[in-house]
Amino acid sequence: MPVIQVKNKSVHIQELNKGARETVVLVHGMFSNLSVYYFNIAPVLAQSFHVVMYDMKSHGMSERCEYGYDLLSMTDDLRDLLDALHLKSVYLAGYSYGGLVAMKMAMRYPSRVKKLAVIEAPDPSDNETLSIIDIYSKEFLVDYINNYTDTTRMRMGKRQLDKNHRMYEYLFYETSIKEDMHNERFFFADDAIGNIAHDTLLIYGKSSNCLPSGRKLYHTVPRSKMTLIEGDHNLPIQQPLETANKLKDFFVGWQVKFKQINHKLWQALRLSYHH
Amino acid sequence: MDAITTQHKLSNEEIFTILKSFITEVIGEEFVEDMDISRESSFTRDLEMDSIEIVSFSEKVKSHFGEHIDFTGWLSSMDLDQLINLKLDDIINYIETCQSSK
Numbered sequence: 001m002p003v004i005q006v007k008n009k010s011v012h013i014q015e016l017n018k019g020a021r022e023t024v025v026l027v028h029g030m031f032s033n034l035s036v037y038y039f040n041i042a043p044v045l046a047q048s049f050h051v052v053m054y055d056m057k058s059h060g061m062s063e064r065c066e067y068g069y070d071l072l073s074m075t076d077d078l079r080d081l082l083d084a085l086h087l088k089s090v091y092l093a094g095y096s097y098g099g100l101v102a103m104k105m106a107m108r109y110p111s112r113v114k115k116l117a118v119i120e121a122p123d124p125s126d127n128e129t130l131s132i133i134d135i136y137s138k139e140f141l142v143d144y145i146n147n148y149t150d151t152t153r154m155r156m157g158k159r160q161l162d163k164n165h166r167m168y169e170y171l172f173y174e175t176s177i178k179e180d181m182h183n184e185r186f187f188f189a190d191d192a193i194g195n196i197a198h199d200t201l202l203i204y205g206k207s208s209n210c211l212p213s214g215r216k217l218y219h220t221v222p223r224s225k226m227t228l229i230e231g232d233h234n235l236p237i238q239q240p241l242e243t244a245n246k247l248k249d250f251f252v253g254w255q256v257k258f259k260q261i262n263h264k265l266w267q268a269l270r271l272s273y274h275h
Numbered sequence: 276m277d278a279i280t281t282q283h284k285l286s287n288e289e290i291f292t293i294l295k296s297f298i299t300e301v302i303g304e305e306f307v308e309d310m311d312i313s314r315e316s317s318f319t320r321d322l323e324m325d326s327i328e329i330v331s332f333s334e335k336v337k338s339h340f341g342e343h344i345d346f347t348g349w350l351s352s353m354d355l356d357q358l359i360n361l362k363l364d365d366i367i368n369y370i371e372t373c374q375s376s377k
Contacts, residue, residue, distance in 0.1 A: 002334075014330065016347070035326035038333075039358065043351035060327045157323035159306055237355065 003061065006077070006084045012061035013054045013081070014038060016046035022114075023050040023087050024251060027078065029096030029120075030069075030181070031168070033060030036095060040240030045248055049091065054081055056098075058171060069180035071104040071187065078105055082112060091251040093117035095236055096210075100124070100187060103221075106200075107192045116198045117247055120205065120233050123213035125185045188213070193220050200224040201250040203243060205231040284374045290367045297335040301328050314364040336366070344373040 003010050014034055024045050026037045034053035042051045055062035057069075057077065068077070078101065082090065092113045094102030099121025106113045171177045187193075200221045204214035206228045218226045227246055231238040285293070291314060299307045302324060310322065318324045324332065336346050349369055350358065 014334075033327045035330045038330050038347075039326070039353075040351050043347055055327075061331070157320075159302075159323050160325050163325070240355075 004084060006080050009057065009065065010063040011054055011057075011077075011081060013052060013085075014042070015053075016042050016051040018050055020046075020048070020050040022048075022091065022251075023052060024091040024093065024247075025052045025054075025078070025082070025087070027092070027094035027098030027101050028053075028056065028059070029094075029098045030056075030177075031059070031171070032096070035060070036236050041236060041244040041247070044241065044244035045251070048248060048252055052081075052085065052087070052090075058167075058175065058177075064170065064175075066174065067176045067180075069175065069177040071100055071184055072108075073180070074101045075105045075108050079109055079112065088112065089114050091115050091117075093119065093247055094121070095119040096121060096233070097181075100184070103193065103196065103217075104187075106196050106198050107190075110197060113198055115251055115253075116196065116200045117203065117250060118200065118214075118217065119203045119243065120208060120210050120235055121202075121213060121217070122210045123188045123216060124181065125188060126213075188216060188220075193217070194222065196221050196223075198223060199250075199253075201246065202226040203235070203246055204228055205233060205235040205238075208232045208235065285370075287367055287371060290370050291363070293339065294336070294363060294366060297332055297339075298322060298324075300335065301331045312363070314367065315362055317360055317362050319359050319361075336370075340370060340373075344370060 002014060003012050005011075012034070026034070026042065026045075028034055028036050033055050037051075037053050042053055045051045056074065057063065057065040068074070082088075089112050092102045092105060092115070094100070094117075096119070099118040102113075102116055102118060103121065106116045200217075200223055202214050202217055202221075202224055204211050204226065208214075208231070210233055211228075214226060218224050229235055229239050229242050229246070236243050295312050298312060302322070310316075312322065316322050318329055318332075333346055333350065336344075340346070346369075353361070
């Protein structure tokens with residue numbers, strides 16, 4: 001199990017197609033883990049790229065940490081991970097809160113991001129996440145999971161319920177996550193968002209309650225384009241292949257495809273010349 | 276030379292035993308004691324494994340059986356329903372098929 005040390009903290013990472021020239025880094029959302037990409041999305045991207053997934057602190061199989069869930073700390077973590085893996089510049093995609101991390105990364109370290117993809121990132125000022133944290137209880141978790149089960153068809157038994165409950169209790173009552181996320185509520189008003197110079201793809205679900213957030217970003221991020229897929233906020237679970245193909249096409253880009261076609265044509269011409 | 280380099284092909288039963296030990300490592304012995312892990316056990320419904328546990332399990336399968344099987348590739352060809360309904364027996368059969376096509 002690849003658990004690496006990054007600044008004296010254990011970070012669980014997964015890599016596919018190591019050795020490919022270009023790298024895609026995938027950032028998961030809060031209260032989730034890298035498995036949101038591992039089964040379907042990452043293998044598609046790995047057809048063309050070296051793919052790196054990692055578990056955020058206290059999530060999945062990464063080490064627990066009491067502090068640092070704000071976007072500055074989360075992008076410090078990501079920068080440290082890129083350093084540890086000797087990755088100078090990468091194609092970056094983030095889902096939900098991970099989408100905000102990806103945007104912040106492009107704002108703070110523009111040279112380390114080649115292209116930016118944001119999947120279902122919420123506007124922290126009108127997002128339900130914060131109210132969820134305030135009203136959290138085990139009963140709430142059961143309701144939440146039942147709803148999640150309906151929209152994703154994933155089931156959860158008692159052991160899983162207890163495991164999730166332990167994670168939420170730790171994060172909500174023993175870490176600074178609540179305060180840190182609350183402090184990011186004005187993130188969409190940050191002028192620096194309007195200065196993101198990267199080609200940016202915004203992927204949102206047609207019936208997602210985050211869709212208005214996506215539209216706001218579309219109007220603010222200069223080089224952004226928006227693509228809608230059938231589904232709600234759980235898009236990467238509901239439509240993994242479509243999500244993966246949109247990401248792949250965006251990261252590969254028409255310039256690269258053009259080069260590939262050109263290369264094939266030249267090869268064909270050279271072959272016909274030799275014959 | 277061939278006889279030396281040819282790896283021993285594992286029987287269906289041997290593969291089952293190995294996979295059971297991986298499941299125990301992933302979800303912990305205290306939970307496995309109360310479970311009856313059979314070939315018909317499904318990962319999500321019967322074994323109650325969540326996706327990050329299935330990631331751990333997949334990594335163990337990959338590092339044990341190595342390059343002979345493209346386990347992640349095989350899983351990625353499945354849709355959500357197939358993943359949810361995936362049984363231990365499906366994996367055993369897949370590994371057996373890979374061994375015989377080597």
